[in-house]
Amino acid sequence: MCHQNEITFKMEFKEAKNKFVQTWGALGSQWGINKTMAQIHALLMVSNEAVSMEDIMEELQISRGNASMNIRALMDWGIVYKEYKAGERREFFTAEKDLDELAVKISKERSKREIKPALKVLKEVSSISANTTSEEKHFVDQTKKLYDFVLKADNVLDKITEYKDNWLAQILMKFMK
């Protein structure tokens, strides 16, 4: 009886974990992050302790190469770390578990890799020489606005982080609701 319960429970946990990993993977691919990368991250996020590459391969049913490359990518993003265990030769991996820290790191990386280059192009195209026709005026106007907008949006997360730790700001904002 007791044993039966334990099995039932274990099943439920495994199912829940699997569901979470799958969902996170699907969400990732909708946001331009590859499925496996998101799944590995999900797995590490909810893992108590560091996980070996072997175990990641086993749990996600993926090849060694795939695991290796995606772990590497996650480390490049700065949201997964290598860990060494005493007396163990192989490497273990953990994820950044503090969600604020995670959000900051992801947004910084995306900013660096995608937003900043886009801003450069926006600045470039919005500064084409003298514009006579209304078509051209509209183009310059719109791309300038876009530049300002993206620039502001790019800074939003920093502002939120600042605000988050500022109790006075929080109280004032509550007042004004």
Place this chain on the structure above:
Amino acid sequence: MCHQNEITFKMEFKEAKNKFVQTWGALGSQWGINKTMAQIHALLMVSNEAVSMEDIMEELQISRGNASMNIRALMDWGIVYKEYKAGERREFFTAEKDLDELAVKISKERSKREIKPALKVLKEVSSISANTTSEEKHFVDQTKKLYDFVLKADNVLDKITEYKDNWLAQILMKFMK
């Protein structure tokens, strides 16, 4: 001479426009929006007046079917509109050009399509029955935190919109910098 200048100028404009459309398309695909969809949107954003499907096909060098399906998708997102011109049989298209409005619409759609379902799963998996091992405790704890975090993040844009129109809040925030 004057003619030569005009040609040079036209070239520069076309190049700039093309560069913008290509960049926007690339950015889109990094964010889980298909390239053509993002390119059509870019094209309409910087277009003075409504554009016909024929012209979209021509400018982006894409097939009729591709154009039709992606325009439809953009209209489903609520960021592109059909327009009719007097005496013209065919349909023309325009993009939402107000960037705040655009951001609100995109974030509302993404919230509805992706975040809300993800939240549902997070709530589900974080409420698995009694948890004994530390592994299971950690799972429940972490997914709960994630639920709260995603819920908060999901509301951020509304908050920013509110804040944007609140002059008092803005002044106060500047004080506290």
Place this chain on the structure above:
DNA sequence: TTAAACTTTCAAAAAAAAATGAAAGTTTAT
């Protein structure tokens, strides 16, 4: 009602992205 002028749909093709796995590379203990 008809036919011309359009748009949409969707099965098939093409392109792009991701995954595999075996060989090459690395590290560590002896």
Place this chain on the structure above:
DNA sequence: ATAAACTTTCATTTTTTTTTGAAAGTTTAA
């Protein structure tokens, strides 16, 4: 120095996503 125990790389294969284009559908004007 060597071999065992690992990890990484990358050419090839597989999977997924996107695009095509022709047929079907729709609308409009006469």
